[in-house]
Amino acid sequence: MLSLDLHPIYRNNRDIELALRQFLFTAARSGESVVEIIPGKGSGQLKRRVLAFLDQKHIRKLYLSRESAPGNEGRVLVHFRDQR
Numbered sequence: 001m002l003s004l005d006l007h008p009i010y011r012n013n014r015d016i017e018l019a020l021r022q023f024l025f026t027a028a029r030s031g032e033s034v035v036e037i038i039p040g041k042g043s044g045q046l047k048r049r050v051l052a053f054l055d056q057k058h059i060r061k062l063y064l065s066r067e068s069a070p071g072n073e074g075r076v077l078v079h080f081r082d083q084r
Contacts, residue, residue, distance in 0.1 A: 002027050002035040010039075010046050020053050027080065028062045034079050041074040050076055 004023040009015040020037070027035040039046040053059060054066050054076070062080075069075035 002030060002032050003038065004036070005038040006046060006050070007038070007040055013049075016046075016049065017053060020050065021059075024059065024062050024078070027078065032080065033082060034077055036069065037076045037078065038074060039076065047074070047076065054078065 002023070004019060006016060006019065009019060023035070023037070037050055039050045041047075051066070054063075063078050064081050065079045067077050067079075069077050
């Protein structure tokens with residue numbers, strides 16, 4: 001499973017958005033059905049930022065659905081359409 005850990009760049013908004021954008025486009029092309037983004041638990045601010053990014057109309061077209069990982073609120077799972 002492809003994974004993006006945002007802990008190392010959590011303070012820089014531009015780096016976060018760039019990392020998310022690159023990761024999602026790479027994931028969409030990879031054929032993976034599910035990928036994970038790890039904003040961590042913390043205060044929840046970074047996770048809210050990630051979810052807001054994922055909810056943008058032009059980004060939403062890239063994937064099928066998103067959810068918090070069951071049992072681990074510090075992970076966001078992004079589901080892609082089956083490309084087979």
